[in-house]
Amino acid sequence: xxxxxxxxxxxxxxxxxxxxxxxxxxxxxxRMYWYRQDPGLGLxxxxxxxxxxxxxxxxxxxxxxxxxxxxxxxxxxxxxxIPNQTALYFCATSDPSPRGVAGELFFGEGSRxxxx
Amino acid sequence: GESVGLHLPTxxxxxxxxxxxxxxxxxxxxxxxxxxxxxxxxxPQFIIDIRSNMDKRQGQRVTVLLNKTVKHLSLQIAATxxxxxxxxxxxxxxxxxxxxxxxxxxxxxxxxxxxx
Numbered sequence: 550x551x552x553x554x555x556x557x558x559x560x561x562x563x564x565x566x567x568x569x570x571x572x573x574x575x576x577x578x579x580r581m582y583w584y585r586q587d588p589g590l591g592l593x594x595x596x597x598x599x600x601x602x603x604x605x606x607x608x609x610x611x612x613x614x615x616x617x618x619x620x621x622x623x624x625x626x627x628x629x630x631i632p633n634q635t636a637l638y639f640c641a642t643s644d645p646s647p648r649g650v651a652g653e654l655f656f657g658e659g660s661r662x663x664x665x
Numbered sequence: 666g667e668s669v670g671l672h673l674p675t676x677x678x679x680x681x682x683x684x685x686x687x688x689x690x691x692x693x694x695x696x697x698x699x700x701x702x703x704x705x706x707x708x709p710q711f712i713i714d715i716r717s718n719m720d721k722r723q724g725q726r727v728t729v730l731l732n733k734t735v736k737h738l739s740l741q742i743a744a745t746x747x748x749x750x751x752x753x754x755x756x757x758x759x760x761x762x763x764x765x766x767x768x769x770x771x772x773x774x775x776x777x778x779x780x781x
Binding site for chain 2: 582591592593641651653657
């Protein structure tokens with residue numbers, strides 16, 4: 550089983566609909582992230598969370614919100630989806646402890662969202 | 666603004682050959698660099714990292730070279746195999762990040778295709 554699991558893997562929705570992408574992890578990491586990937590662009594950070602009570606905006610947070618329900622769960626919501634939010638979304642975790650590799654993010658397999 | 670970029674968007678090599686994937690960075694304040702591999706339909710996976718006080722680091726079949734003079738990073742893959750076919754991303758982190766991965770900036774990626 551994957552250490553970082555994203556659901557759904559694929560979703561097609563219509564403009565104006567509310568969408569939630571869910572992420573759960575079994576790695577025991579405190580730090581979780583949501584990224585967006587568009588063709589020809591690098592990964593861009595939407596939100597990140599260092600623990601259950603810590604939520605921070607990333608580079609492109611407008612139009613998105615997140616919820617850290619537990620150490621293992623971090624969900625991303627699009628309150629009113631629009632077509633330019635069509636993208637591949639990745640959840641990731643990292644281990645800031647000395648055991649972890651500094652720049653190593655552990656990614657889920659992605660959630661492909663299409664907004665019509 | 667400063668960004669991480671790649672010289673070549675695609676690279677095609679023969680199985681068994683060595684591959685070199687390049688990355689140019691413009692933020693002279695970056696002190697930590699990472700390479701990720703993303704196979705089709707999967708999330709990015711950490712390959713190797715290097716700190717700015719080094720100019721070379723070797724892993725298993727991979728070597729990362731850092732030339733701070735010209736702000737250039739490369740990933741060398743020895744004896745390239747079909748399983749190496751993927752998109753490769755470089756990422757950088759500025760020295761004032763406090764070691765936090767939320768400040769990672771990702772490049773756009775190079776698609777490596779290995780021909781049998």
